Amino acid sequence: MRTRHLLIVYHTQSGNTGRLAEAAWRGATDDEVTDVEVRMIRASDAGPDDLLWADALLLGTPENFGYMSGGMKDFLDRTFYPVEGKIQSLPYAIFISAGNDGTGAIRAIHRIANGYPFSEVQEPIVAKGPPTEEHLARCRELGMALAVGLEARIF
Numbered sequence: 001m002r003t004r005h006l007l008i009v010y011h012t013q014s015g016n017t018g019r020l021a022e023a024a025w026r027g028a029t030d031d032e033v034t035d036v037e038v039r040m041i042r043a044s045d046a047g048p049d050d051l052l053w054a055d056a057l058l059l060g061t062p063e064n065f066g067y068m069s070g071g072m073k074d075f076l077d078r079t080f081y082p083v084e085g086k087i088q089s090l091p092y093a094i095f096i097s098a099g100n101d102g103t104g105a106i107r108a109i110h111r112i113a114n115g116y117p118f119s120e121v122q123e124p125i126v127a128k129g130p131p132t133e134e135h136l137a138r139c140r141e142l143g144m145a146l147a148v149g150l151e152a153r154i155f
């Protein structure tokens with residue numbers, strides 16, 4: 001059986017979401033996970049080929065103006081038609097960095113994810129304010145949970 005692939009796509013402006021993404025990366029690449037390849041890419045550098053490569057997806061974005069960031073929206077805008085009909089139901093999860101509760105960003109991603117389609121396999125993580133040790137630990141767990149789930153063929 002081939003190695004499974006986890007894609008982490010994130011956008012960050014002032015670095016907070018980037019720190020969450022790095023924590024997710026650390027969890028996904030933990031020594032306990034042996035048969036999963038992890039690719040972490042900034043949203044501006046990610047494209048349809050990355051989505052077609054992926055067996056599961058982590059999306060990380062700040063909340064900007066009550067929505068996902070423009071960089072994350074641009075990634076979704078650019079990839080939707082090229083992957084349409086080519087992905088079945090990609091397991092995914094979200095992490096958000098926000099000054100407040102992040103619900104606008106989550107709602108926006110949920111709506112778009114239905115169209116791809118992506119299917120959510122973990123609750124979204126919202127890190128309010130600069131990432132704390134607890135936020136980083138939760139993102140690390142999230143990365144590991146997706147990687148372990150892939151390895152165990154749970155999804």
Ligand SMILES: Cc1cc2nc3c(=O)[nH]c(=O)nc-3n(C[C@H](O)[C@H](O)[C@H](O)COP(=O)(O)O)c2cc1C
Pocket residue numbers: 011012013014015016017018061062063064065066067097098099100101102129130
């Ligand atoms: C242009 C702009 C708009 C923002 N809008 C929101 C918002 O609507 N809701 C919110 O909770 N935080 C908002 N924030 C705060 C960011 O979500 C927060 O600072 C986040 O940690 C930034 O993540 P980053 O460092 O990865 O860019 C906004 C920040 C910027 C720069």
